[in-house]
Amino acid sequence: MHPAPSIILFTTLSGLGYGLAAVLGLGLLDASTLSAKLAHVAALVMIAGGLLSSTLHLGNPQRAWRALSQWRSSWLSREGVMAMATFVPLTISAWFAVIEGRYLPVVGLVGAVMCGATVYCTAMIYASLRSIQAWNTGLTPICYLLFSAAGGLLLSTVVAVISGSSSDLCAVLALVAVIAAWAAKSAWWKRLRTLVPLSTPESATGLGNIGHVRLFERPHMNDNYLTREMGFKIARKHALKLSKMAILLGGVVPVALMLVVILGGSTTAMLAAVLAVLLYACGLVVERWLFFAEARHAVMNYYGD
Amino acid sequence: MTSLPSLPTPKKLGLVIDLDVCVGCHACVISCKEWNTGGYGAALSDQQPYGADVSGTFLNRIHTFEVVPEGGQVIGEAGDARIVHFPKSCLHCEDAPCVTVCPTGASYKRAEDGIVLVDESKCIGCGLCAWSCAYGAREMDLAAGVMKKCTLCVDRIYNETLKEIDRVPSCVRTCPANARHYGDLGDPTSDVSRMVAERGGYDLMPEQGTRPTNKYLPPRPRKPLAASAGSAVLAENTDGAKGFFAWLDGMLDRI
Numbered sequence: 404m405h406p407a408p409s410i411i412l413f414t415t416l417s418g419l420g421y422g423l424a425a426v427l428g429l430g431l432l433d434a435s436t437l438s439a440k441l442a443h444v445a446a447l448v449m450i451a452g453g454l455l456s457s458t459l460h461l462g463n464p465q466r467a468w469r470a471l472s473q474w475r476s477s478w479l480s481r482e483g484v485m486a487m488a489t490f491v492p493l494t495i496s497a498w499f500a501v502i503e504g505r506y507l508p509v510v511g512l513v514g515a516v517m518c519g520a521t522v523y524c525t526a527m528i529y530a531s532l533r534s535i536q537a538w539n540t541g542l543t544p545i546c547y548l549l550f551s552a553a554g555g556l557l558l559s560t561v562v563a564v565i566s567g568s569s570s571d572l573c574a575v576l577a578l579v580a581v582i583a584a585w586a587a588k589s590a591w592w593k594r595l596r597t598l599v600p601l602s603t604p605e606s607a608t609g610l611g612n613i614g615h616v617r618l619f620e621r622p623h624m625n626d627n628y629l630t631r632e633m634g635f636k637i638a639r640k641h642a643l644k645l646s647k648m649a650i651l652l653g654g655v656v657p658v659a660l661m662l663v664v665i666l667g668g669s670t671t672a673m674l675a676a677v678l679a680v681l682l683y684a685c686g687l688v689v690e691r692w693l694f695f696a697e698a699r700h701a702v703m704n705y706y707g708d
Numbered sequence: 709m710t711s712l713p714s715l716p717t718p719k720k721l722g723l724v725i726d727l728d729v730c731v732g733c734h735a736c737v738i739s740c741k742e743w744n745t746g747g748y749g750a751a752l753s754d755q756q757p758y759g760a761d762v763s764g765t766f767l768n769r770i771h772t773f774e775v776v777p778e779g780g781q782v783i784g785e786a787g788d789a790r791i792v793h794f795p796k797s798c799l800h801c802e803d804a805p806c807v808t809v810c811p812t813g814a815s816y817k818r819a820e821d822g823i824v825l826v827d828e829s830k831c832i833g834c835g836l837c838a839w840s841c842a843y844g845a846r847e848m849d850l851a852a853g854v855m856k857k858c859t860l861c862v863d864r865i866y867n868e869t870l871k872e873i874d875r876v877p878s879c880v881r882t883c884p885a886n887a888r889h890y891g892d893l894g895d896p897t898s899d900v901s902r903m904v905a906e907r908g909g910y911d912l913m914p915e916q917g918t919r920p921t922n923k924y925l926p927p928r929p930r931k932p933l934a935a936s937a938g939s940a941v942l943a944e945n946t947d948g949a950k951g952f953f954a955w956l957d958g959m960l961d962r963i
């Protein structure tokens with residue numbers, strides 16, 4: 404699948420934003436501190452930015468509101484509805500934190516649950532497509548949820564360190580979540596790389612009982628929408644290298660840095676926490692890029708690759 | 709509404725494509741584009757039509773495959789490779805994932821005849837339906853920003869201003885080899901249903917769980933090339949020549 408920058412940006416940014424908002428909703432940070440107030444605003448900005456960037460790839464964005472109508476059958480529509488609805492508790496929480504420096508437990512908890520639900524809907528857009536076997540697994544939403552949680556916890560560690568309050572809880576949770584997220588992703592990759600294709604050129608043409616089916620002539624000489632959108636291919640050796648890089652950048656190093664946060668003095672802790680977030684975000688972008696680039700669409704059975 | 713019709717549709721209009729007959733001339737591709745660029749919805753645009761990198765929106769495409777039987781890699785051994793031309797347009801699936809994934813209600817399956825259509829005034833061009841279709845039957849029109857797909861020529865088949873003979877899809881009407889057939893696959897007595905029953909018509913990618921309406925008829929078994937090659941080979945001896953040829957043979961020998 405073609406890794407569209409707008410979609411990669413959307414899933415990464417909104418994932419981080421929802422993670423941070425959920426951590427804030429759980430009350431893990433002291434709402435009266437300036438940095439927590441800023442964190443509320445930052446979470447909303449990230450979520451809104453992600454949503455806006457996701458409308459960039461639409462052919463007719465002016466009608467985007469219509470996407471809220473089909474929640475009965477469509478995960479994309481459910482995501483849209485959930486995203487809109489989640490703004491309500493998040494905005495209320497942010498309002499009370501910023502203006503009054505107060506944490507509202509009920510609104511916060513509701514918001515946290517809705518953040519999770521929204522991320523789940525995003526993941527299910529991909530996981531529900533049988534035509535793209537790489538995504539069509541329960542591991543996909545697990546990865547999305549864990550990556551979002553880990554991102555949120557890493558960000559909240561930064562917030563806690565800056566505000567000078569105790570950051571140990573956040574750092575420990577972040578460490579655990581980062582490990583869990585990459586463990587889930589490794590399982591996802593393992594499944595992908597040992598996958599027996601559901602559909603083959605033989606089943607796609609129904610000619611398998613005559614013999615081995617090979618594309619002789621394409622229907623068109625240049626690319627078309629299908630080959631541009633779904634024909635993206637990446638060499639397996641690069642995919643392996645990139646996935647290792649993602650684990651190192653986004654997993655191993657941030658975990659080590661969280662240990663530094665827990666053990667180090669305040670200035671080192673701050674540097675380590677910020678660096679951990681930056682590297683994690685880079686790792687995540689690589690992971691998201693691979694998520695698309697590595698996924699093979701069933702239609703490619705008609706195109707000989 | 710992007711939920712699928714709750715009951716099986718009373719009619720299942722669709723195509724039956726005969727892979728034994730298709731000669732891969734692409735006439736249906738052109739007639740499909742010609743009819744549909746001026747009919748239902750936005751025109752089917754081309755990008756850089758006179759440039760080096762020409763591409764465009766089509767609702768019907770012809771792929772060509774080579775099918776090589778076991779051992780057929782070596783000429784004259786077990787079975788010969790054969791070329792199969794393979795027309796592909798929307799299969800108007802009964803469990804159409806392209807319909808249920810659509811967030812706007814633009815994609816729908818008609819309850820009366822099972823035709824899968826896009827209401828372009830609702831489509832936001834998100835492309836998710838094209839992702840969900842394993843068959844590549846949907847193409848985004850880059851100029852209009854809306855999703856295009858085969859309409860089963862819904863603006864012909866019910867069109868009483870056309871002569872009766874023309875009230876079939878454009879591709880069916882055009883095919884010079886008669887490889888495309890149109891009819892009601894929900895009616896077991898229809899011509900297309902009988903054709904499917906007689907020839908063992910099948911679904912593409914049944915494992916995708918889409919239950920396509922369109923069916924494909926397999927290429928008929930063919931006698932091996934070697935069996936018909938005998939007469940074509942330039943023979944060295946003329947034993948058995950009769951009549952005029954025997955006389956000619958004798959005359960030429962004498963020269």
Ligand code: SF4
Nearest residue numbers: 798799800801806841
């Ligand atoms: S062939 Fe593709 S576009 Fe047509 S109904 Fe089936 S899934 Fe939808």
Ligand code: SF4
Nearest residue numbers: 810831832834835837
């Ligand atoms: S591209 Fe249009 S028809 Fe397809 S899923 Fe999106 S809104 Fe629906």
Ligand code: SF4
Nearest residue numbers: 740858860861877879
């Ligand atoms: S039925 Fe009509 S729209 Fe569909 S492939 Fe044939 S000509 Fe094109």
